[in-house]
Amino acid sequence: MKALIVDYVSDIIEKELKELGFEVDKEMLPTSEKLAEIIAPYDLLVMRVDPFIDKNVLDSAKNLKAIMVGSTGTNHIDLEYAKEKGIEVCNSPGQNANAVAELVFCKALDLYRNSYQAQHEIKEDGIWNKYRWIGRELRNKTMGIVGFGAIGRRVAEIARVFKMDVVAYDPFYKPQNNDFDFVELLDFDELCKRADIITLHLPLTPDTKNMISDKQMEEMKDGTVLINAARGGIIDEEALYKYIKNGKLGGANLDTLADELGSGGLDTQDVKVSSPLFELDRVYVTPHIGGSTIDAQDDIGRVVMTNVKKVFNL
Template sequence: MKCLIIDVVSPAIAEELGKYMEVDTKILPTQEELAGMIGDYEVLIMRVDPAINKTILDAAKKLKVIGVCSVGLNHVDMDTAKANGVQVFNAPGLNGNAVAELTISKMLDMSRHTIPACNDVKINKNWDKYKFVGRELRGKTLGVLGFGRIGQRVGELARAFLMDVVAYDPYLPAEVFEQQHAKSMTIEEVLKVSDFVTIHMPLTPETKDLFNAKSIAGMKDDAVVLNMARGGIVNEKDMYEALKAGKIGGYASDVMENELAGGGLTEDAGFDSPLFECDNFIVSPHLGAQTSDASRDIGAHIINKVKEALDLK
């Protein structure tokens, strides 16, 4: 039996599964490369790249289990996986605190201009505190789009800063909002009243380009959008135009629409976007779950799921 690991995950996965099978590693192969090699493996361990399409799954003649060390499954052709008898396991909730803390971090960075201030000191050799007058989170309204595990944790942390929390999630009963001290609203209402709006929704046809010129126009001019979910939820062209025109206060993201365009993380590939011109845009390279704590917890979960699925004792 053989296992293929195609992303940087907890080393405990290779160590434990290596007791039962041969474990190979190929970090972020292309779809074509993966299709060419997957036929030899019963287990695939991955995160979100590359997308697992029908071509890959049809080439995976021996594949029994895909362990996804992240939350979303929109990158896996679940219909074909089911038809081919491949079990797919993800790790819901186990990176929730890591993503929530990153969201709060970016709120503070945007509010206090810490990144441009740091650059002004280190790069420009300036020491001018008067250029960076910020605002506090206290008393501001945080709008949460997608009030699941991550969204609720963000709300909990925000309340510690004495923020008011409003949220949109059509799949939750009213008592959850009450328990979390959040007011349930429509998307339009959330956008209208919020000083900060944080996205914690999956990328679906319904959420694709949810933030566009029209929806941004319904927000406060100094509002900040935070996106720790998926890049495609924000129309980056419209966001760029809004930032340049002063129609919105800022955009802080951990994701972008074409994160792996032109080679992504491999072979020193470059990455660029018109958004990089905007001073009120900050970004990190999809590191929401990149903590040793989350990696440990996710690794243990995936190990248990794979062993259970394959009846490994």
């Protein structure tokens, strides 16, 4: 049997696949077209969220029996067509929840404590002035969590330790299932009005695209900050630019952008990206690193290998 790994994943996966008798090859982040060219011999595909697995790829995958996804989302795969082709798709839900949640608080603290600007002034300008960068604490602020799945719930737990008030919105989360007595479930508009920090943990769908735009930003408190460690496109970036530029919002810390693969749309490393948001001092950006910890990837790797053994009866 042959396995193809097309993204950075835990070493656990390659090691255990070889122990099970798989011949393992790697092709880091091929385009969909490139993957279609090379996929034919493989029984197993191991990936994260790139590239898009379309009909062309699946038609080319003559021997493929399973796709193991080292992430929660599977909207980058044509699931219906994969099912028609008899290809099983297994994801790894919830395994990166703590990693993403920890990054949320890193991002919130960077915005609240002005750490980027303070460091830049010291390292670039050689100026040491502790009085210029008076910040704020998370304590007694309201954390608004949009999307109350595994990541959102972990964010709530950590927010509680910071002594924050916590409100959440999720159209699919039933109030009777809420085990968090310190979390108040609100409708989306009310959450936008009440939260000091809004953090997003939703998939990108037609319903969630640009769900935070002019109307929502206009109704937010002055100084509200936005954190997106979910998917680019959930925040309307043109509106975000406008409301940070005019001082209505206190800033944004983004782990993802609407055009994070660049204008060429290539599924590759070291993509060149640009955005008007980069001009703004109160916008910080990281390159979609929310789940990128050794710990989370090892947890995902164990789930992937459990699923491999089930699918291949090993």
